[in-house]
Amino acid sequence: MSYILSIETSTAICSVAIHNEGKLIANSDLYLEKSHSNSLTPLIEQLLHHCDLQMRDLNAIAVSSGPGSYTGLRIGLSTAKGLCYALEIPLISISSLDSMTTQVLNFHKGDNSIYIPMLDARRMEVFYKVSDEDLVDVEKMSNLILNENSFNNHLNKYKRIFLFGNGAEKAWELLKDQSEKFIWIDKVNPSAQFYGEMALKKFEKEQFEDLAYFEPNYGKEFYSPKSKKKSFLDLNR
Template structure:
């Protein structure tokens, strides 16, 4: 019997779920403008208690491999690694973009369609990935500044192009004037609830991450602007 704890913190939604052999037992999603650090551990403890499980009952921990918020991903991964190390259980990674696509994969039964999950990267930039009707990747995850001709190759090849995620509305507002093949799906965000089947499949195939070296794909390099305030050293030069 396998119990997998899933953690998703790539966006302002702090999401935790527990699956039993791929089937959802319980999940909690909290929308947080501030850091996930104060809420994540209590959510995990409450969820385990709700499922009448102990930490020692967990078989693995699944965590977002990105892309998304640098701080959010670091908090989720640090918590997941700590649990895996303490419990001596494997670490699994799940793409935030794939977890979004899995929510809408049965939205359209047609085959000549594609799905583009988008996570906001500020202004007109998004993290995205293009998948087919069977979740098969068409274009790998990347970051992109949306322009009117960004997906011309897709509208030439597919009957429908579905956009979703917290970066998709700004893209749709621009692209809907280019072609009526673009369709926006509202209310789709990365959530641990939809990690179940993907995480369980990786668990069975022993596709584990290295606890020491695994890092999420942030989508682009982290940039921390230099403070304009003068430091103590500057004032004393």
């Protein structure tokens, strides 16, 4: 048996799950803004308790590789790394975008379709990728400023183009009149419960991350605005 704990913190939703041989045993999603730092560890402890498991029973930990919230990803990764180091088990990374596509594929698969998960990057920008029904990249993860022509290059190749994620609504408003091939699916978010098969495949192939050097793909460079407060040095100039 291989028990894998999955952690997803790339958005405002704090999500954890436990899979055994890729099959979901239990999951918990907390829809509460800015709760990751205080809630993640208790969620993990509660989930293990409900599954009658101990930390030592875990064989690996899967964590979001991004894109998404800088702070959320940092909290999730630091927690995952700390557990992996203490338990001497491997770290597996999973794309937040792939976790959304996996959940959509449970209900909308085949028929010459492509899948475009999007995470909001503010204003008209999104983080996105394009995948086929086998989760093979058609376009690799990137950031994009949306316009009326976004993804029109796929219209002649595919019968259906699914748009989903918290950045997809603003894409839908621009694209819904371009073609009936565009289909918007609401309320699809990254969730650890959909990590199972992807994490198991990486576990079996020993596709592990380096605990010392692995960093998430934030989608773009993190920017921290300069504080307007005067520092001690400024006040003494």
